[in-house]
Amino acid sequence: MRVVIVGGGQAAASVAATLRKPEFSGEILMLCQEDCLPYERPPLSKKYLLPSRANERKTIFPDAYWPAHEITAKLSCTVTGIDPIRKIAKSDHGSIGYDHLVLATGSSPRRLPERMKGNLADLCYLRSLEDAGQLRRRLACSNSLILIGGGYIGLELAATARTMGLDVTVVERDVRILNRVASTSLAGTVRNWHQHHGVRLLERTEVKAFTDDHGVTGVLLANGEKLTSDCIAVGIGASPNTALAFNAGLQINNGIAVDAFGQTSIPGIWAAGDCASFPYFGRRIRLESIQNAIDQGEAVAENILGSQREYVPLPTFWSDQFDHTIQIAGLIEPRMKAVIRDAPSGRSYWHYRDGLLQAVEVTDDPKSYSIGRRMLSERLSPSAEAISDGNRNLKDILKTCRKPVMA
Amino acid sequence: MVNWIEACAADEVENEDLIRFDHGSRTFAIYRSPDDEYFCTDGLCTHEEVHLSDGLVMDHIIECPMHNGQFDYRTGEARRTPACVALKTYPVKVENETVFIDLGDQP
Numbered sequence: 001m002r003v004v005i006v007g008g009g010q011a012a013a014s015v016a017a018t019l020r021k022p023e024f025s026g027e028i029l030m031l032c033q034e035d036c037l038p039y040e041r042p043p044l045s046k047k048y049l050l051p052s053r054a055n056e057r058k059t060i061f062p063d064a065y066w067p068a069h070e071i072t073a074k075l076s077c078t079v080t081g082i083d084p085i086r087k088i089a090k091s092d093h094g095s096i097g098y099d100h101l102v103l104a105t106g107s108s109p110r111r112l113p114e115r116m117k118g119n120l121a122d123l124c125y126l127r128s129l130e131d132a133g134q135l136r137r138r139l140a141c142s143n144s145l146i147l148i149g150g151g152y153i154g155l156e157l158a159a160t161a162r163t164m165g166l167d168v169t170v171v172e173r174d175v176r177i178l179n180r181v182a183s184t185s186l187a188g189t190v191r192n193w194h195q196h197h198g199v200r201l202l203e204r205t206e207v208k209a210f211t212d213d214h215g216v217t218g219v220l221l222a223n224g225e226k227l228t229s230d231c232i233a234v235g236i237g238a239s240p241n242t243a244l245a246f247n248a249g250l251q252i253n254n255g256i257a258v259d260a261f262g263q264t265s266i267p268g269i270w271a272a273g274d275c276a277s278f279p280y281f282g283r284r285i286r287l288e289s290i291q292n293a294i295d296q297g298e299a300v301a302e303n304i305l306g307s308q309r310e311y312v313p314l315p316t317f318w319s320d321q322f323d324h325t326i327q328i329a330g331l332i333e334p335r336m337k338a339v340i341r342d343a344p345s346g347r348s349y350w351h352y353r354d355g356l357l358q359a360v361e362v363t364d365d366p367k368s369y370s371i372g373r374r375m376l377s378e379r380l381s382p383s384a385e386a387i388s389d390g391n392r393n394l395k396d397i398l399k400t401c402r403k404p405v406m407a
Numbered sequence: 408m409v410n411w412i413e414a415c416a417a418d419e420v421e422n423e424d425l426i427r428f429d430h431g432s433r434t435f436a437i438y439r440s441p442d443d444e445y446f447c448t449d450g451l452c453t454h455e456e457v458h459l460s461d462g463l464v465m466d467h468i469i470e471c472p473m474h475n476g477q478f479d480y481r482t483g484e485a486r487r488t489p490a491c492v493a494l495k496t497y498p499v500k501v502e503n504e505t506v507f508i509d510l511g512d513q514p
Contacts, residue, residue, distance in 0.1 A: 014488065040489075061491060291475065294488050318473065325473075366472030370463035373475070395424070395463075 007104030008032025011273025014297025142230035150177035153235035330359025427460035
């Protein structure tokens with residue numbers, strides 16, 4: 001049997017490594033569009049950009065791992081088409097037959113319309129190691145940075161650039177930063193961090209156009225204000241890479257649509273990671289996180305080998321900004337009620353809906369996060385009263401929740 | 408060479424929990440299992456240098472608080488990605504309600 005994986009990111013690596021674990025003796029082929037073995041993307045918006053750091057990618061596995069596990073990685077290999085009838089992936093390295101095909105094509109930064117760019121030479125986007133290398137070189141010779149977009153990537157970049165001493169302005173079109181991905185309470189804490197460090201945050205602010213006056217790049221805002229800076233970067237979300245799947249006739253629905261097992265609308269073709277949308281409690285979601293890439297990749301690999309494992313994850317997420325860490329378990333959604341719990345090092349926000357714990361957001365308090373995440377993954381719901389009582393030990397609350405209620 | 412170092416009082420570690428123990432320039436994690444056995448591993452996750460003492464112990468598994476990598480703290484074995492390199496483990500003994508770890512030949 002031959003499994004061909006299209007992609008060379010975290011999800012692809014997870015599929016390949018999980019397939020090999022139970023002594024699967026078939027062939028595993030990973031077709032990587034980039035020219036390097038799978039690496040971790042999260043550092044690219046943080047440590048990787050700092051001039052003090054060695055200009056080194058952080059690989060997911062040591063280079064020797066791949067040959068030792070007989071996983072063939074074809075680098076700089078672009079897959080151009082799929083023939084699902086003949087079970088062939090066509091690439092610029094030739095046609096490759098498969099028994100199972102896994103699409104781990106990832107996502108691409110959403111781009112601003114070309115017409116907004118005006119005569120501006122370039123806007124920086126961040127996704128790949130190559131993007132990060134360019135940004136790193138740009139930041140090293142810049143005194144100021146404007147970020148379009150106050151999501152996680154934008155804020156992480158803002159924090160990194162500010163740490164390097166640049167003047168930083170973040171422009172967010174929405175009513176507030178992190179509007180779709182964090183609660184109002186957490187966003188307030190993050191706003192404080194940035195303001196405390198001297199980042200200028202402009203929320204509810206729209207960009208009208210970009211300008212370039214003799215090498216001085218700038219941003220014209222809808223309110224008439226004009227900002228100038230040495231470098232402009234854009235982080236306004238990402239879109240799933242679905243073209244290959246669409247052209248092969250696979251069902252697309254906010255990503256490559258897969259069933260609970262990770263299989264697409266054509267049997268034998270699977271998808272995992274940023275590019276895949278999957279059923280989740282009566283709806284369909286798509287997650288862009290390292291945790292999802294790992295876990296969904298594992299589930300798909302197991303299902304290729306014949307498990308019937310439904311993928312029903314507890315979404316988790318983290319972000320490092322300045323010397324703070326945000327950790328989130330569960331999905332933040334409207335109409336949740338927050339209970340706040342303070343710890344010596346940080347704070348946790350416990351979000352309830354209809355009296356049930358739905359999500360936990362934590363800043364600088366990893367122990368509370370570990371326990372909150374565990375409660376959510378076991379579908380336990382501690383009472384809001386217990387959580388809000390700072391004198392009660394969280395692990396004791398966890399143990400109490402786990403005990404079966406005596407009749 | 409055996410090199411027993413006094414790490415902590417036995418009751419400093421709660422049942423099914425761990426504490427951090429720093430010695431010289433190094434950091435360790437001391438565990439107490441649900442059946443009150445004690446174990447010791449290096450204190451930092453092998454994935455990224457995060458203190459495991461902030462993580463959660465359940466049964467014989469320590470879960471890193473940052474990226475949820477898991478290890479069996481009895482053997483050090485990496486049990487869940489992104490952790491893929493085993494944790495180093497050290498012999499432990501409890502005498503007079505005190506936990507000792509054996510650092511062997513290492514300084």
